Amino acid sequence: PANIDLIRNVAATRLNGGDQSGAAALYERALGIAEADPLKAGHGVEVRYGLALAAADARYQAEDYEQCVEVSQKGLTLATNNDQRSQMARNIGWSHYELEQYEDCALAAESVVLDGGYDTVSLDGWNLYRQVLIKLGRIEEASSARDRYNALQDAG
Numbered sequence: 373p374a375n376i377d378l379i380r381n382v383a384a385t386r387l388n389g390g391d392q393s394g395a396a397a398l399y400e401r402a403l404g405i406a407e408a409d410p411l412k413a414g415h416g417v418e419v420r421y422g423l424a425l426a427a428a429d430a431r432y433q434a435e436d437y438e439q440c441v442e443v444s445q446k447g448l449t450l451a452t453n454n455d456q457r458s459q460m461a462r463n464i465g466w467s468h469y470e471l472e473q474y475e476d477c478a479l480a481a482e483s484v485v486l487d488g489g490y491d492t493v494s495l496d497g498w499n500l501y502r503q504v505l506i507k508l509g510r511i512e513e514a515s516s517a518r519d520r521y522n523a524l525q526d527a528g
Contacts, residue, residue: 376402392434399427421450437467458491477504
């Protein structure tokens with residue numbers, strides 16, 4: 373069926389049952405339906421973003437990291453504010469981290485936390501950035517990122 377609400381409910385049921393890949397496929401199907409007719413009531417950008425986020429989260433939980441990057445990149449184009457952009461960029465970054473694609477991970481993390489980034493006070497973003505800098509052997513920068521992470525954690 374082409375009913376986004378029905379598909380979303382079935383996806384949630386699958387997710388609750390532990391079938392993350394199946395849930396992600398359904399969220400992606402609903403997103404495709406919404407993208408095919410974005411002007412239809414109930415297919416607005418916030419709905420499409422929510423479907424992309426749900427699909428990305430399910431893909432990450434299923435350890436389908438390449439697919440998580442793909443749907444998160446789509447979600448990044450649907451994001452309407454920096455909080456949403458930050459979430460999608462961090463999904464991309466963590467997926468690249470899991471795939472051991474550390475340069476790509478660093479780029480995604482930098483888009484979140486560095487000056488002018490989406491969310492320069494994101495604990496998760498600084499944690500990711502710190503960890504990837506260690507993997508890249510950029511120890512001095514990792515130390516600075518750790519200090520920033522600790523300061524934010526203490527303030528929060």
